[in-house]
Amino acid sequence: MKLFRGPSGxxxxxxxxxxxxxxxxxxGLGELARLWEGDEPLCVLDLGSTSATNxxxxxxxxxxxxxxxxxxxxxxxxxxxxDEEGNAILDSRQFLADNLVYPAAHFDAVLCWNLPxxxxxxxxxxxxxxxxxxxxxxxxxxxxxxxxxxxxDSPCYRFHIVGKxxxxxxxxxxKREARRGPTGAVHTAIADGFRLxxxxxxxxxxxxxRDFASIKFFLARDNVREVLVxx
Amino acid sequence: xxxxxxxxxxxIGKSVVIxxxxxxSEDLYVDGVVEGSIALKNNSLTVGPNGQVKASVDxxxxxxxxxxxxxxxxxxxxxxxxxxxxxxxxxxxxxxxEEGAYLxxxxxxxxRAEKAAGK
Numbered sequence: 001m002k003l004f005r006g007p008s009g010x011x012x013x014x015x016x017x018x019x020x021x022x023x024x025x026x027x028g029l030g031e032l033a034r035l036w037e038g039d040e041p042l043c044v045l046d047l048g049s050t051s052a053t054n055x056x057x058x059x060x061x062x063x064x065x066x067x068x069x070x071x072x073x074x075x076x077x078x079x080x081x082x083d084e085e086g087n088a089i090l091d092s093r094q095f096l097a098d099n100l101v102y103p104a105a106h107f108d109a110v111l112c113w114n115l116p117x118x119x120x121x122x123x124x125x126x127x128x129x130x131x132x133x134x135x136x137x138x139x140x141x142x143x144x145x146x147x148x149x150x151x152x153d154s155p156c157y158r159f160h161i162v163g164k165x166x167x168x169x170x171x172x173x174x175k176r177e178a179r180r181g182p183t184g185a186v187h188t189a190i191a192d193g194f195r196l197x198x199x200x201x202x203x204x205x206x207x208x209x210r211d212f213a214s215i216k217f218f219l220a221r222d223n224v225r226e227v228l229v230x231x
Numbered sequence: 232x233x234x235x236x237x238x239x240x241x242x243i244g245k246s247v248v249i250x251x252x253x254x255x256s257e258d259l260y261v262d263g264v265v266e267g268s269i270a271l272k273n274n275s276l277t278v279g280p281n282g283q284v285k286a287s288v289d290x291x292x293x294x295x296x297x298x299x300x301x302x303x304x305x306x307x308x309x310x311x312x313x314x315x316x317x318x319x320x321x322x323x324x325x326x327x328x329e330e331g332a333y334l335x336x337x338x339x340x341x342x343r344a345e346k347a348a349g350k
Contacts, residue, residue, distance in 0.1 A: 050311075050328060050332055050333055050334040051328075052326075052327070052328035052329075052330075052332075055326065055328065055338050059326075059338060059339075059340035064337060064338075064339055065337070065338050066336065066337045066338075067334045067335065067336065067337075067338065068335045068336075069333060069335070072333065073335075
Protein backbone atom coordinates (compact mmCIF):
# COMPACT_ATOMS: atom_id res chain seq x y z
CA MET A 1 0.00 0.00 0.00
CA LYS A 2 1.75 3.13 -1.18
CA LEU A 3 -0.04 6.40 -1.34
CA PHE A 4 2.90 8.69 -1.69
CA ARG A 5 6.00 8.41 -3.79
CA GLY A 6 8.70 10.85 -4.69
CA PRO A 7 9.06 14.45 -3.71
CA SER A 8 6.09 16.68 -4.40
CA GLY A 9 8.01 19.93 -4.11
CA UNK A 10 8.95 21.98 -7.16
CA UNK A 11 12.17 21.38 -9.04
CA UNK A 12 13.91 24.44 -7.68
CA UNK A 13 16.20 24.15 -4.70
CA UNK A 14 14.49 25.13 -1.48
CA UNK A 15 16.07 26.56 1.61
CA UNK A 16 15.46 24.20 4.53
CA UNK A 17 12.87 25.57 6.92
CA UNK A 18 14.11 26.34 10.40
CA UNK A 19 13.84 23.45 12.88
CA UNK A 20 10.59 24.02 14.75
CA UNK A 21 9.81 22.76 18.21
CA UNK A 22 6.21 22.12 19.12
CA UNK A 23 4.75 20.85 22.34
CA UNK A 24 2.06 18.22 22.15
CA UNK A 25 0.01 16.32 24.68
CA UNK A 26 0.19 12.56 24.21
CA UNK A 27 -2.50 10.31 25.67
CA GLY A 28 -0.47 7.22 24.78
CA LEU A 29 2.54 8.53 26.64
CA GLY A 30 0.32 9.47 29.59
CA GLU A 31 -0.91 5.88 29.73
CA LEU A 32 2.66 4.62 29.66
CA ALA A 33 3.59 6.89 32.57
CA ARG A 34 2.09 4.32 34.94
CA LEU A 35 4.72 1.92 33.70
CA TRP A 36 7.62 4.36 34.13
CA GLU A 37 6.52 5.36 37.60
CA GLY A 38 6.61 1.83 38.99
CA ASP A 39 9.41 0.60 41.23
CA GLU A 40 10.75 -2.01 38.82
CA PRO A 41 13.65 -0.89 36.64
CA LEU A 42 12.58 -1.14 33.02
CA CYS A 43 14.32 -1.74 29.73
CA VAL A 44 13.16 0.81 27.14
CA LEU A 45 13.99 1.00 23.43
CA ASP A 46 13.75 4.46 21.83
CA LEU A 47 13.69 4.23 18.05
CA GLY A 48 13.63 7.93 17.26
CA SER A 49 16.54 10.24 16.63
CA THR A 50 18.99 10.19 19.52
CA SER A 51 17.44 12.34 22.22
CA ALA A 52 19.43 13.49 25.23
CA THR A 53 16.13 14.55 26.80
CA ASN A 54 14.73 11.02 26.60
CA UNK A 55 17.94 9.49 27.88
CA UNK A 56 17.89 11.87 30.86
CA UNK A 57 14.19 11.15 31.44
CA UNK A 58 14.57 7.38 31.63
CA UNK A 59 17.93 7.16 33.35
CA UNK A 60 16.65 9.71 35.89
CA UNK A 61 13.85 7.28 36.75
CA UNK A 62 16.34 4.45 37.12
CA UNK A 63 15.47 2.68 33.86
CA UNK A 64 17.82 1.43 31.16
CA UNK A 65 17.38 3.02 27.76
CA UNK A 66 18.52 1.76 24.39
CA UNK A 67 18.66 4.19 21.49
CA UNK A 68 18.56 3.19 17.83
CA UNK A 69 17.56 5.43 14.93
CA UNK A 70 15.98 3.00 12.48
CA UNK A 71 15.05 5.64 9.91
CA UNK A 72 18.65 6.71 9.56
CA UNK A 73 19.73 3.06 9.47
CA UNK A 74 17.27 2.41 6.61
CA UNK A 75 19.09 4.94 4.41
CA UNK A 76 22.20 2.74 4.25
CA UNK A 77 22.87 2.47 0.48
CA UNK A 78 24.18 -1.09 0.85
CA UNK A 79 20.62 -2.23 1.67
CA UNK A 80 19.32 -1.50 -1.82
CA UNK A 81 18.59 -4.65 -3.80
CA UNK A 82 16.08 -5.79 -6.43
CA ASP A 83 13.01 -7.98 -6.16
CA GLU A 84 12.07 -10.73 -8.66
CA GLU A 85 10.56 -8.15 -11.00
CA GLY A 86 13.63 -5.95 -10.92
CA ASN A 87 12.14 -3.26 -8.72
CA ALA A 88 14.48 -1.58 -6.27
CA ILE A 89 13.70 -2.59 -2.70
CA LEU A 90 15.55 -2.66 0.59
CA ASP A 91 16.99 -5.96 1.79
CA SER A 92 14.96 -6.59 4.95
CA ARG A 93 17.07 -9.60 5.96
CA GLN A 94 20.24 -7.56 5.88
CA PHE A 95 18.49 -4.72 7.68
CA LEU A 96 17.42 -7.02 10.50
CA ALA A 97 20.87 -8.59 10.64
CA ASP A 98 22.36 -5.13 11.23
CA ASN A 99 19.63 -3.54 13.33
CA LEU A 100 17.27 -4.38 16.18
CA VAL A 101 19.60 -7.14 17.24
CA TYR A 102 18.54 -7.90 20.82
CA PRO A 103 17.74 -11.01 22.82
CA ALA A 104 14.14 -12.19 22.65
CA ALA A 105 11.76 -10.69 25.20
CA HIS A 106 14.28 -8.03 26.24
CA PHE A 107 12.24 -4.84 26.41
CA ASP A 108 9.40 -3.65 28.62
CA ALA A 109 8.58 -0.84 26.21
CA VAL A 110 9.38 0.19 22.66
CA LEU A 111 8.93 3.81 21.61
CA CYS A 112 8.31 3.50 17.92
CA TRP A 113 7.04 7.08 17.42
CA ASN A 114 6.14 7.72 13.77
CA LEU A 115 8.52 5.16 12.32
CA PRO A 116 5.99 2.96 10.40
CA UNK A 117 4.69 5.93 8.39
CA UNK A 118 8.17 6.90 7.18
CA UNK A 119 9.87 3.51 6.90
CA UNK A 120 10.36 1.97 3.47
CA UNK A 121 7.55 -0.39 2.47
CA UNK A 122 9.82 -3.44 2.26
CA UNK A 123 10.90 -3.04 5.88
CA UNK A 124 7.60 -2.35 7.65
CA UNK A 125 6.31 -5.88 8.24
CA UNK A 126 9.69 -7.49 9.04
CA UNK A 127 10.43 -4.71 11.52
CA UNK A 128 7.03 -5.08 13.21
CA UNK A 129 7.71 -8.81 13.53
CA UNK A 130 11.03 -8.08 15.20
CA UNK A 131 9.31 -5.72 17.65
CA UNK A 132 7.09 -8.59 18.74
CA UNK A 133 10.05 -10.83 19.44
CA UNK A 134 12.14 -8.28 21.37
CA UNK A 135 9.23 -7.19 23.57
CA UNK A 136 8.54 -9.09 26.77
CA UNK A 137 5.12 -10.70 27.04
CA UNK A 138 3.00 -7.85 28.39
CA UNK A 139 5.50 -5.33 27.01
CA UNK A 140 4.12 -2.20 25.37
CA UNK A 141 4.80 -0.42 22.09
CA UNK A 142 3.82 3.18 21.36
CA UNK A 143 3.45 4.27 17.74
CA UNK A 144 1.99 7.29 15.96
CA UNK A 145 0.15 7.06 12.65
CA UNK A 146 -1.01 9.88 10.43
CA UNK A 147 -4.67 10.00 9.45
CA UNK A 148 -5.83 10.29 5.85
CA UNK A 149 -5.93 14.07 6.16
CA UNK A 150 -2.16 14.21 6.36
CA UNK A 151 -0.40 15.06 3.13
CA UNK A 152 2.84 13.60 1.77
CA ASP A 153 4.74 16.62 3.02
CA SER A 154 3.72 16.03 6.62
CA PRO A 155 6.93 16.71 8.49
CA CYS A 156 8.85 13.97 10.21
CA TYR A 157 9.59 14.82 13.83
CA ARG A 158 11.93 13.69 16.52
CA PHE A 159 10.22 13.30 19.87
CA HIS A 160 11.49 14.43 23.24
CA ILE A 161 9.66 13.47 26.43
CA VAL A 162 9.31 16.64 28.50
CA GLY A 163 6.55 15.59 30.89
CA LYS A 164 4.34 12.76 32.04
CA UNK A 165 2.13 13.12 28.97
CA UNK A 166 3.90 15.86 27.08
CA UNK A 167 6.18 15.63 24.09
CA UNK A 168 8.31 18.23 22.43
CA UNK A 169 8.36 17.61 18.71
CA UNK A 170 11.28 18.85 16.70
CA UNK A 171 10.98 18.88 12.96
CA UNK A 172 13.62 16.92 11.08
CA UNK A 173 14.60 19.40 8.42
CA UNK A 174 14.56 18.40 4.77
CA LYS A 175 17.43 19.58 2.66
CA ARG A 176 16.45 19.52 -0.98
CA GLU A 177 18.98 19.79 -3.73
CA ALA A 178 18.08 20.40 -7.40
CA ARG A 179 20.37 18.77 -9.97
CA ARG A 180 20.18 18.50 -13.74
CA GLY A 181 20.36 14.85 -14.82
CA PRO A 182 21.94 13.41 -17.99
CA THR A 183 18.72 13.90 -19.97
CA GLY A 184 18.57 17.54 -18.99
CA ALA A 185 15.65 17.05 -16.63
CA VAL A 186 15.89 18.64 -13.21
CA HIS A 187 15.75 16.14 -10.35
CA THR A 188 15.07 17.13 -6.79
CA ALA A 189 17.01 14.97 -4.39
CA ILE A 190 16.24 14.83 -0.73
CA ALA A 191 19.63 14.82 0.87
CA ASP A 192 18.34 14.59 4.40
CA GLY A 193 15.00 14.10 6.09
CA PHE A 194 12.19 11.66 5.52
CA ARG A 195 8.90 11.68 3.63
CA LEU A 196 5.62 10.17 4.64
CA UNK A 197 5.45 6.92 2.71
CA UNK A 198 1.82 5.98 3.24
CA UNK A 199 -1.20 6.38 5.49
CA UNK A 200 -2.45 3.34 7.37
CA UNK A 201 -6.14 3.10 8.18
CA UNK A 202 -7.32 1.45 11.39
CA UNK A 203 -7.75 -1.92 9.71
CA UNK A 204 -4.21 -1.80 8.31
CA UNK A 205 -2.86 -0.93 11.73
CA UNK A 206 -4.73 -3.84 13.32
CA UNK A 207 -3.32 -6.15 10.65
CA UNK A 208 0.16 -4.80 11.22
CA UNK A 209 -0.06 -5.73 14.91
CA ARG A 210 -2.18 -8.86 14.55
CA ASP A 211 0.29 -10.99 16.52
CA PHE A 212 0.03 -8.72 19.55
CA ALA A 213 -2.38 -9.33 22.42
CA SER A 214 -4.18 -5.99 22.39
CA ILE A 215 -4.29 -2.64 20.64
CA LYS A 216 -5.63 0.69 21.82
CA PHE A 217 -6.19 3.80 19.69
CA PHE A 218 -6.05 7.41 20.86
CA LEU A 219 -7.27 10.01 18.41
CA ALA A 220 -5.46 13.33 18.46
CA ARG A 221 -6.35 16.64 16.87
CA ASP A 222 -3.25 16.95 14.74
CA ASN A 223 -4.06 14.29 12.09
CA VAL A 224 -2.33 11.65 14.19
CA ARG A 225 -3.59 8.48 15.84
CA GLU A 226 -1.61 7.20 18.77
CA VAL A 227 -1.52 3.46 19.15
CA LEU A 228 -0.57 1.48 22.23
CA VAL A 229 0.04 -2.18 21.54
CA UNK A 230 0.60 -4.86 24.16
CA UNK A 231 2.47 -8.03 23.34
CA UNK B 232 38.66 21.93 14.65
CA UNK B 233 42.24 21.53 15.81
CA UNK B 234 43.45 19.28 18.58
CA UNK B 235 43.68 20.85 22.02
CA UNK B 236 47.22 21.63 23.11
CA UNK B 237 48.35 20.50 26.50
CA UNK B 238 51.51 19.28 28.19
CA UNK B 239 49.83 16.10 29.49
CA UNK B 240 47.99 15.18 26.33
CA UNK B 241 49.07 12.44 23.99
CA UNK B 242 47.85 12.83 20.44
CA ILE B 243 47.22 10.35 17.67
CA GLY B 244 47.09 12.26 14.40
CA LYS B 245 44.65 11.62 11.59
CA SER B 246 47.11 9.65 9.45
CA VAL B 247 47.97 7.23 12.28
CA VAL B 248 46.47 3.73 12.50
CA ILE B 249 46.92 1.70 15.69
CA UNK B 250 45.73 -1.85 16.29
CA UNK B 251 46.02 -3.40 19.74
CA UNK B 252 45.78 -2.46 23.40
CA UNK B 253 46.29 1.16 24.32
CA UNK B 254 46.72 2.15 27.95
CA UNK B 255 48.24 5.11 29.73
CA SER B 256 48.17 7.65 32.51
CA GLU B 257 47.72 10.84 30.52
CA ASP B 258 44.86 12.27 28.52
CA LEU B 259 44.61 11.04 24.94
CA TYR B 260 43.35 12.75 21.81
CA VAL B 261 42.63 10.41 18.89
CA ASP B 262 42.11 11.88 15.46
CA GLY B 263 43.30 8.77 13.63
CA VAL B 264 42.22 5.13 13.64
CA VAL B 265 42.43 2.91 16.72
CA GLU B 266 41.24 -0.69 16.82
CA GLY B 267 41.41 -2.87 19.93
CA SER B 268 41.01 -1.48 23.44
CA ILE B 269 41.77 1.78 25.22
CA ALA B 270 42.28 1.91 29.00
CA LEU B 271 42.88 5.31 30.60
CA LYS B 272 41.49 4.69 34.08
CA ASN B 273 42.26 8.09 35.56
CA ASN B 274 42.41 10.12 32.39
CA SER B 275 40.28 11.26 29.54
CA LEU B 276 39.88 10.25 25.93
CA THR B 277 38.83 12.62 23.17
CA VAL B 278 37.92 11.20 19.79
CA GLY B 279 38.50 14.06 17.36
CA PRO B 280 36.33 14.85 14.34
CA ASN B 281 38.46 12.62 12.08
CA GLY B 282 38.89 9.93 14.71
CA GLN B 283 37.65 6.40 14.11
CA VAL B 284 37.84 4.23 17.19
CA LYS B 285 36.77 0.62 17.07
CA ALA B 286 37.56 -0.41 20.61
CA SER B 287 36.24 -0.95 24.08
CA VAL B 288 37.05 2.15 26.08
CA ASP B 289 37.59 2.51 29.82
CA UNK B 290 38.41 6.06 30.89
CA UNK B 291 37.52 8.75 33.40
CA UNK B 292 35.97 11.04 30.82
CA UNK B 293 35.22 10.54 27.16
CA UNK B 294 34.44 13.18 24.54
CA UNK B 295 33.41 12.00 21.08
CA UNK B 296 33.41 14.18 17.99
CA UNK B 297 34.08 11.44 15.44
CA UNK B 298 33.21 7.74 15.23
CA UNK B 299 33.37 5.30 18.09
CA UNK B 300 32.33 1.66 17.85
CA UNK B 301 32.57 -0.38 21.03
CA UNK B 302 31.40 -0.41 24.60
CA UNK B 303 32.27 2.60 26.69
CA UNK B 304 32.86 2.73 30.44
CA UNK B 305 33.49 6.18 31.86
CA UNK B 306 33.91 6.62 35.60
CA UNK B 307 32.84 10.28 35.38
CA UNK B 308 31.40 11.68 32.18
CA UNK B 309 30.64 11.01 28.53
CA UNK B 310 30.07 13.81 26.06
CA UNK B 311 28.77 13.20 22.56
CA UNK B 312 29.24 16.24 20.34
CA UNK B 313 26.93 16.92 17.41
CA UNK B 314 29.19 15.14 14.90
CA UNK B 315 29.53 12.01 17.06
CA UNK B 316 28.52 8.61 15.72
CA UNK B 317 28.61 6.06 18.51
CA UNK B 318 27.68 2.39 18.27
CA UNK B 319 27.95 0.55 21.56
CA UNK B 320 26.76 0.54 25.13
CA UNK B 321 27.65 3.44 27.41
CA UNK B 322 28.05 3.11 31.16
CA UNK B 323 28.82 6.31 32.98
CA UNK B 324 27.85 8.63 35.82
CA UNK B 325 26.92 11.57 33.62
CA UNK B 326 26.22 11.98 29.95
CA UNK B 327 25.80 15.01 27.71
CA UNK B 328 24.57 14.63 24.15
CA GLU B 329 24.49 17.46 21.64
CA GLU B 330 21.66 17.64 19.16
CA GLY B 331 22.64 15.82 15.99
CA ALA B 332 24.77 13.18 17.70
CA TYR B 333 23.96 9.60 16.72
CA LEU B 334 23.89 6.80 19.27
CA UNK B 335 23.05 3.18 18.72
CA UNK B 336 23.28 1.34 22.02
CA UNK B 337 22.35 1.25 25.66
CA UNK B 338 22.87 4.05 28.16
CA UNK B 339 23.34 2.96 31.74
CA UNK B 340 23.83 5.71 34.29
CA UNK B 341 25.55 4.44 37.39
CA UNK B 342 25.64 6.55 40.52
CA ARG B 343 28.67 6.51 42.81
CA ALA B 344 26.95 4.21 45.32
CA GLU B 345 25.87 1.81 42.59
CA LYS B 346 29.37 1.76 41.16
CA ALA B 347 30.94 1.12 44.54
CA ALA B 348 28.57 -1.79 45.07
CA GLY B 349 29.79 -3.21 41.76
CA LYS B 350 26.35 -3.33 40.15
